[in-house]
Amino acid sequence: MLKIKKENINTLLEELMKDYQVYAPVKNGSKxxxxxxxxxxxxxxxxxKSEYSPKSVFFPQSEVLFEYSKEGxxxxxxxxxxxxxxxxxxCDTKSIRMLDKVFGNARQAPxxxxxxxxxxxxxxxxxIIFNFAxxxxxxxxxxNWFGSGPFDExxxxxxxxxxxDDLIFKGISEKGKELLKKLSVSEISDKKDEEAVSELKEKAVSMMPEVTDISALYEKLPKLWNEPIWQEISSKCVNCGACxxxxxxxxxxxxxxxxxxxxGKRVRLWDSCMFPIFTMEASGHNPRGNSVDRVRQRVMHKFNYFKDNYGTHLCTGCGRCVVVCPVNLDIRDVIKDIINYELNKKVPADV
Ligand code: SF4
Ligand code: SF4
Known part of the structure; x- marks a missing residue:
């Protein structure tokens, strides 16, 4: 491992800015x-953690795909x-890696x-991503519900x-290791640094919530398709799309x-399956015309469909949606409610 003294961080960043366009958390109003x-x-x-995730660096909220005129x-x-x-x-590094499964190598028909x-x-x-513990x-x-943790490399x-006093660096990918070799302001870390890292890790891990076992989530979800749980979950949702x-x-x-x-130009813009007109068809028919269907879609996509397509849940436990939801619809409660939902609970005992 390498380290740099905190007083040298600006020198390091200036060095990096010569070769890279450096993105970092910047104050945006109060966020x-x-x-x-x-x-x-x-x-x-x-x-x-920045209130807004780095998703927008690679997938901007609005992006011009091409411009057109009579000339072409x-x-x-x-x-x-x-x-x-x-x-x-x-959590955000993991999210970017998940999005690369979609945009970098999307699953198509066989x-x-x-x-x-x-x-x-x-x-x-x-x-290149500098992932901070x-x-x-x-x-x-x-x-930690998704097998990760505050010091997951x-x-x-x-x-x-x-x-x-320092930033300790560990190269993980080949790209990262190569870049570390080139840094001029770093020095080799020692045993004391390793002990400091272990102590910080132990403290951070102890601050995490108790892990909820989500292994049943994927298989349970399709069985709940017609259950009243979706009415219960979605009753608060105002379909604002903030989450x-x-x-x-x-x-x-x-x-x-x-x-x-x-x-003119063709622009790609963020949208949300929580918006009522997201699935509106030209005929006027809307296959997900009510809140129950939309909330179910979002949950099914995150914890069932995406796992089918790409082998992982589409959530990293960052907690941002918990913070922004105006009606306190907490995804942690949704997950627990699904896991604990009793199937066939309306069937009489003597049947
Ligand atoms: S906790 Fe919420 S905002 Fe964060 S990844 Fe999961 S669904 Fe998205
Ligand atoms: S932020 Fe809350 S109210 Fe808004 S769409 Fe998401 S779950 Fe519904």
Whole structure:
């Protein structure tokens, strides 16, 4: 492992900014969001986790796919340096890796090639993620339900632990290891640093909630399709879509043409399966025309369909949706309610 003294962080970042477009948490009103930094002092370190996830770095809320006119079609050229993400927490690193399954190598019918989204790939494929351990997880964090934890290194390019005086770096991916070799301001960490990391890890892990066993979730969900549990869960939901927009793994989008006088652009925009018109068809028919169907869809997608397609749940336990939901519909309660739901409870005992 390597380390740098905290007083040298700006020097390190300036060095990295020469070769990379560096994204880090930056103050955005009272919240923090991942933005390109012009100066290392732009970085906001006052929050454990940015309120807005780094999903928008690779999958922007609004992205021009191409422009058109009578002369033809042109794709906006991107002459950017590779992206480097600084200060990402493990739940968000995991989310980005999940989104790469969709945009980088999407599952198609068996006889078709995998779909690779060029807009995602040109940003993601050359990027590098500095994944920071969480020394003080929030009360809404529950990544440990998904087998992760505040010091989970998996998915990192470079894993970083902040101790009292230093940042300790560990190269995880080949890309990360190569970059660490090039850093000029680092020094080799010692046994004392390793002990400091172990102590911080022990403390952080002790702050996490009790683990709920979610192994039954995937198989149980399809059996609940027609059960009244969905009415109970969705009764509070106002379909505002805040949970989906804030979620680092939700990735529904719409495509819209904005044009006038023979020229315009095609834009990809975030959308949400929680919005009433998301599935509205041109005929006026809406296959998910009520809140019950929409809430069930979101839960089924996260904990059943995505696992079918990509082998994992589409949730990292970041807890952001718990914070933003205006009616306190807590996904942790939803998961527990599903696991504890008694099937066939209305069947009389003597049947
Ligand atoms: S569903 Fe909620 S807890 Fe899970 S990843 Fe999305 S915002 Fe985080
Ligand atoms: S944030 Fe809450 S109220 Fe809004 S759509 Fe999500 S679950 Fe429903």
């Amino acid at each position: 923090a969001a991942f933005k390109v930094i012009e100066n290392p002092d732009d970085i906001f370190t006052g929050h454990v 079609v042109s794709i906006p050229e991107k002459k950017e340096k590779p992206y480097l993400l600084w200060g990402v927490r493990n 006889d078709k090639d995998m779909y690779k989204d060029p807009y995602w790939k040109q940003k993601y494929d050359t990027s 969480c020394n003080a997880p929030l009360t809404t964090c529950f990544c 998996s998915g990192s390019d470079i894993f970083v632990v902040e101790t009292k 989906a927009f804030i979620c680092p793994t939700c990735h529904c989008f719409d495509v819209s043409d904005e044009g006038k006088n023979g020229k």
